[in-house]
Amino acid sequence: MTDFTQELEDRLCRYVSIDTQSDETSPSSPSTACQFDLLRLLVEELTAMGAADVRLTDYGAVLATIPATAPGAFPVMGWLAHVDTAPAYAASGVKPVVHRRYDGGEIRFADAPDLVLSPAQSPYLAQRVGDDIVTASGTTLLGADDKAGVAIIMTAARHLLANPSIPHGPIRIAFTPDEEVGRGVHPMLPADLAVDFAYTLDGAERGEIVYETFSADGAVVKVTGVSIHPGQAKGKLVNALNLAARIAETLPHDRLTPETTDGREGFIHLYAMSGTAAAAELKFILRDFEVDGLADQAALLRKVCSDIQKAEPRATIDCHIAPQYRNMRYWLEKDMTPVDLARAACRKVGLEPFSIPIRGGTDGSRLTEQGVPTPNIFTGMAMIHGPLEWVSLQDMAAAVQVCLNLAQMEVPGK
Ligand SMILES: [Zn+2]
Numbered sequence: 122m123t124d125f126t127q128e129l130e131d132r133l134c135r136y137v138s139i140d141t142q143s144d145e146t147s148p149s150s151p152s153t154a155c156q157f158d159l160l161r162l163l164v165e166e167l168t169a170m171g172a173a174d175v176r177l178t179d180y181g182a183v184l185a186t187i188p189a190t191a192p193g194a195f196p197v198m199g200w201l202a203h204v205d206t207a208p209a210y211a212a213s214g215v216k217p218v219v220h221r222r223y224d225g226g227e228i229r230f231a232d233a234p235d236l237v238l239s240p241a242q243s244p245y246l247a248q249r250v251g252d253d254i255v256t257a258s259g260t261t262l263l264g265a266d267d268k269a270g271v272a273i274i275m276t277a278a279r280h281l282l283a284n285p286s287i288p289h290g291p292i293r294i295a296f297t298p299d300e301e302v303g304r305g306v307h308p309m310l311p312a313d314l315a316v317d318f319a320y321t322l323d324g325a326e327r328g329e330i331v332y333e334t335f336s337a338d339g340a341v342v343k344v345t346g347v348s349i350h351p352g353q354a355k356g357k358l359v360n361a362l363n364l365a366a367r368i369a370e371t372l373p374h375d376r377l378t379p380e381t382t383d384g385r386e387g388f389i390h391l392y393a394m395s396g397t398a399a400a401a402e403l404k405f406i407l408r409d410f411e412v413d414g415l416a417d418q419a420a421l422l423r424k425v426c427s428d429i430q431k432a433e434p435r436a437t438i439d440c441h442i443a444p445q446y447r448n449m450r451y452w453l454e455k456d457m458t459p460v461d462l463a464r465a466a467c468r469k470v471g472l473e474p475f476s477i478p479i480r481g482g483t484d485g486s487r488l489t490e491q492g493v494p495t496p497n498i499f500t501g502m503a504m505i506h507g508p509l510e511w512v513s514l515q516d517m518a519a520a521v522q523v524c525l526n527l528a529q530m531e532v533p534g535k
Pocket residue numbers: 203266267300323
């Protein structure tokens with residue numbers, strides 16, 4: 122097997138050095154202009170390696186094709202990764218550091234002497250002894266989420282384009298912006314992709330194939346009180362902040378919250394609350410693996426709001442709940458072909474695939490809902506969105522092999 126670790130190291134280090142942090146508060150697409158710096162580089166590199174149909178869409182996605190090299194029952198398959206990094210942590214001036222042949226002990230950081238990465242913080246690290254581990258230098262995240270995925274796809278693409286004797290089907294590549302702010306799937310993307318199904322390279326531990334995510338709604342509760350000078354307020358003031366606090370207090374605290382649930386349990390999470398005595402706003406996310414559970418949560422939140430509204434008719438309490446994304450399993454369980462192919466591709470590399478339900482969403486959740494079944498494949502990334510983020514080059518190399526195997530898989534009866 123070809124050793125891809127040097128190419129992956131070069132690509133990962135090159136890509137993470139470019140700041141691509143997205144911004145939830147920006148209305149544009151992509152949300153930050155800096156994402157174009159990496160998107161344009163990827164256009165150049167894809168063009169140089171001989172990819173077809175290379176283009177940068179005006180919504181900030183890079184699209185390209187690796188044409189088929191053989192006839193056969195090959196599906197049109199998509200490979201996706203996102204170029205942006207999380208707004209949650211410092212992401213400019215990333216200095217990647219390669220820790221060769223990790224010895225199982227503590228990893229230290231040049232720019233943060235007190236920071237330590239060890240299997241105590243990240244148990245998966247104990248399984249990667251002997252690997253080459255990439256981290257940042259202590260003051261920023263690394264951005265392996267998801268530049269590990271970008272580097273894996275670019276390496277697999279380069280290898281297929283340089284070796285046309287490998288018989289494979291048509292591959293469509295997409296590098297997308299703004300996944301971290303929930304806007305990675307532009308309305309045009311499913312049609313622009315034009316694939317039978319796709320994979321995001323945005324997963325974690327070696328062998329992980331994810332086809333179950335949360336189902337998700339967002340809720341905004343607006344409370345309008347009656348404002349009046351506090352000196353003359355007796356019997357007249359209706360304090361919106363107190364009503365907002367009552368809504369938050371009335372919701373359960375010993376269950377149905379992120380901090381009291383795990384596994385397959387869902388939650389209602391109050392993540393923002395602001396306002397004045399005159400008007401206040403509460404923002405929630407609702408999460409459950411099943412849409413029935415999500416509907417129960419919505420009913421509970423609505424009941425709490427309406428009970429408090431009834432107790433204080435002078436106020437106005439408006440509860441608006443909107444769908445965000447749905448568990449991709451609802452679509453994939455009707456046709457498990459994409460998942461089965463990914464599992465077979467793992468086994469061909471000698472990896473035993475495993476699937477866990479992800480307590481979050483991926484771009485694949487939205488794509489699947491819009492008719493492009495898109496499970497998520499591992500990249501090796503760990504401790505993401507913070508200064509301890511790390512990835513193993515050998516895990517990334519295993520993911521490249523999985524992609525190469527996928528490209529060569531035919532779908533009988535297609
Ligand atoms: Zn990601």
